[in-house]
Amino acid sequence: MRPRAHDRFSSEVQLDPATVSTFAYSSGDDNPIHHDPELAARSRFGRLVASGPHTSALLLGLTAKHFTQFGPMLGLEFWLRFRRAVFADERIKLEWLVIRVTPNAKLLGDIVELRGRILGQDGRTALGAKGTVLVQ
Numbered sequence: 001m002r003p004r005a006h007d008r009f010s011s012e013v014q015l016d017p018a019t020v021s022t023f024a025y026s027s028g029d030d031n032p033i034h035h036d037p038e039l040a041a042r043s044r045f046g047r048l049v050a051s052g053p054h055t056s057a058l059l060l061g062l063t064a065k066h067f068t069q070f071g072p073m074l075g076l077e078f079w080l081r082f083r084r085a086v087f088a089d090e091r092i093k094l095e096w097l098v099i100r101v102t103p104n105a106k107l108l109g110d111i112v113e114l115r116g117r118i119l120g121q122d123g124r125t126a127l128g129a130k131g132t133v134l135v136q
Helices: 017-026 037-042 052-067
Strands: 008-014 073-082 091-104 109-119 125-135
Touching: 008 052, 017 052, 052 073, 052 091, 052 109, 052 125, 091 125
Parallel strands: none
Antiparallel strands: 008 091, 073 125, 091 109, 109 125
């Protein structure tokens, strides 16, 4: 079995403030909007928000989870655009669409071009993404 153009895959994740704070600290992000509920309440967001690296890691991690069912995979390139905050207690949906699959004999696999996004609980796009992976 191989990846095909127009394939879609997705996952839902329930975020929680403790995990959001732990991830942010572990990645070197001590911005209080990820850790301090009182300060976050006074910010433009009104409550704790997840860090960009956290939400990005969830979305990119979904590509590994999906494509390793076909064989070894390697991320080659990802582009991200943050559109709005993701709240630390939000249920989010991670989605990817396969745009193109191109066999590559030199790399012994398929180059897979993707478009992805994270949808907030309100159904609005919080993060848009493009990616290219190699699936062997």
